[in-house]
Amino acid sequence: MQSRRTRRLEIVGTAVAAVVALVVALNLVGVPVRPPFWPGGAQGSNPFDAAAVHVDPQSQAARAAASAAGDDARILGRLAATPTAVWLTPEATPVGVVEEHVRRIAVQARDEDSVALFVLYGIADRDCSGQESAGGLPPDQYRDWVQAAADGADGIGTSAVVVEPDALADAGECADPDERIALLEDAVTSFVDADVTTYLDAGHSGWVAPEEMAGRLEQAGVEDARGFSTNVSFYADDATERAYADAVADALGGGHYVIDTGRNGNGSDGQWCNPPGRALGRAPSVGDGRLDAHLWIKPPGESDGSCGGGPAAGTWWTERALELARAAGW
Known part of the structure; x- marks a missing residue:
């Protein structure tokens, strides 16, 4: 069969x-x-080989730069010009809004020959372990929301999506891990069917062992996706995270991945929520071998949560953005 x-x-x-x-x-x-289209479909090749990630002119970084002055304005302007993923949450873009929101960004990216990069973040019992980003949608509402998001990108240029950061890594701590994995598999299917290059999130090097993570990825349908993502919203350095991603890929018997390098310039001290002494990392760039790209998936100026002196998770925090940038020599 x-x-x-x-x-x-x-x-x-x-x-x-x-x-x-x-x-x-x-x-x-x-x-x-005119292109783009990919031989072998959206999962068959690296979308970042030939195009950069789209820069959203309406990002929080762009708005912060517009209201800043002096050297702060210079730094925030450079931050706003750095290609960064657009996050989709049901709180900010509910089911009646998300399709048009995704379509607007996908059309902008198509018209400038860039890649529209999205992050899906609305699964039921979201952030069940950390609770800083707790929320999400009930299962049936979640499926409808995901389908609307996928429909927004369907047939429009070149798009990629990171599916649910941390959802597999903390599945063992959630009330219904089997339901969570089923929801992730459905989400992968929705985006794959819409020809959106799909990366299923695999946590980071300091969380779940590679063999265990590979098993969870397989259960959630990674075989139908382009691959997986790592280090989203975390701080592990490039070498550590690539070794972890390679180990996961080896356990899967192959596969491709992307690594979030937005805030890993000084590596990790083991903390995940607004740790001090961190810095911006490697700028977005195409990778090599199984590594499709270094990407800025978590916008560096957005808070991890109310811990570490920050505002609520996902809230723009100008002081943090400037601190990370200056620590990186900007």
């Missing part, structure tokens, strides 16, 4: 062949058709 992945790849392959034939025919008769 064929696996679900094999059947999907056969369908994608047939569709890609048809699209290629159509593009060639249209160009031959003088109707220009």
Whole structure:
């Protein structure tokens, strides 16, 4: 019996062949058709090879830069110009809003030949271990919200998504881990079916052992995705995190990954919530081998939570942004 992945790849392959034939025919008769499309479908190649991540002109960093002055304005302006993921939460973009919100960003990215990078963050019992970002949607509402988000990107240029930071890493501490894994598998399916390059989050090097994480990723359908993400909202240095990601990939028998390097310039001291003495990390860039890219997934100026002297999780914190930037020599 064929696996679900094999059947999907056969369908994608047939569709890609048809699209290629159509593009060639249209160009031959003088109707220009511009890329992007990927041989093998959205999961088949690295979307960051040929394009940078889209810069959202309406980001919190951009708004902070517009209201700053002097050297603060210079630093915040540079921060705002650095390609960073756009987070989707049901609190900020509910089901009636999220589709159009995603579509707006996807269209902007398509028109400038960049990659629209999203982070999905609204699963039921969200942040069940840390509680700083507690919330999310009940399962049925979550599925509807996820589908609306995927629909917003469907058929529009080049998009990628990181699915639910920490959701697999803290699944063992949540009330219903089986339901959580089922929700993640459904989310992966929604975005894969919408031709959005999909990375399922795998926590970070200081949390779950690679073999255990690989097992959880497999349960959540990573075989249908492009791969996984690590270090989202954490501070582990590049070498430590890449070693962890490679170990996870080895346990999976292969796969690709992206690493969040937005705030790991000084590495980790073991703390995760607004630890002192940290710095901005490596700028977003394409990777090599199994590493698709170094990305800024967590916006560096957003708080981890009310611990460490910060405002609520996800709230823009100008003082923190400037501290991280100056520690990195900006």
